[in-house]
Amino acid sequence: MARVRFIGPETVTVPELGDRVVEPDEVVEIPDDRFEGYVCQPQTWESVEEPKEEPTSAPLLPMRKSAVKPQKDEV
Template sequence: MARVRYLGPEPVTVPELGPERVVHPDEVVEVPDDRFEAYVCQTTNWETVEEPKAPEAPVKKTAAKPQKEG
């Protein structure tokens, strides 16, 4: 999860973070990685504290090659 800081002057309710979740000025909260951009694009309200982690690349597995018969 990513982390952002609320910059607004008054507490706000952020339903996405939980039912009736109130975020106070200067509070750092965790947000889902896939929603991070929706917060930090609002530069007057939110700032980045910790960006989402890069997804790990899946390990590629190759099929075994058939052995040649002599």
């Protein structure tokens, strides 16, 4: 979870956070994927802790498929 500080002048209710009441200068945790939606409002929110980077994994290799056995025709 990322963290941002509310720098607005008055208490606000944030519907996205379950109608949480946020006081001026209060730090709140937000989902990492919503971080940009807060910090793009620099007059209201400032970054405290940015989202953690997702660990980079090795590229996925294609799955090997076993050979398909031919079906026997019933005579």
